[in-house]
Amino acid sequence: MRLTEVAPQVYAATGRAVNWTILKDGDDLTLIDAGYPGDLADVRTSLAEVGGRLRAVLVTHAHVDHIGGLPGLLATYDVPVYTSAREAAHARREFLEQAGPTDVARIAWRPRSWPWIRHLLTAGALDDVSVPRAEAFPEPLEVPGRPVPVATPGHTSGHTAYLLPGAKALVTGDALVTGHPLSGDVGPQRIASFFHHDVAVAEQALDILAEVDATVILPGHGPVHHGSAAAAVAAARAR
């Protein structure tokens, strides 16, 4: 796990195959996403390295690589977990919009996918993860760092990005990424379409992100990207 302060009080954590973000506000912390189940120790380490008291967890979307660390984390932190109303239901596993073993089998012929598939097996990707305490954003959303939710459905029906207006930083989840174990390229890009619940709607989410006033992109997968959201979306679409 690598931890980088990409903007004042905004920390990007890079796990083995997925990222999460920590916002610091005085002594208080907000965690956005929590990796695979196997990333739990790294999530705890990242919170300790930033230092402070965890007050809230936000979720971009409820795939196992973004909420996997939460059941373990919430066993020791009594904090709320917020996301959109639709995604909160997804996190509670009232329904599931996630690529499954058959989708993975379809790409398993590609040698590039083999290390990633091996990682899935050790990271707990097949675990049944749910977050019963996930709930819809309160109005107003007053959590450390003052992130502003940006509804970006498509990857999942309730996928949410988060803008940090002061830092002009945008946490894009999987609506826009800059790399993936299945991708040979680094730079703004769409995640492989079989991960999307609705590809057409995910394409519209890129239009939404392009309008956001941000100059630092913190994606769910791949390195932090410095550049405007509009240019990042344009670069992803130029591929």
Ligand SMILES: [Zn+2]
């Ligand atoms: Zn992901």
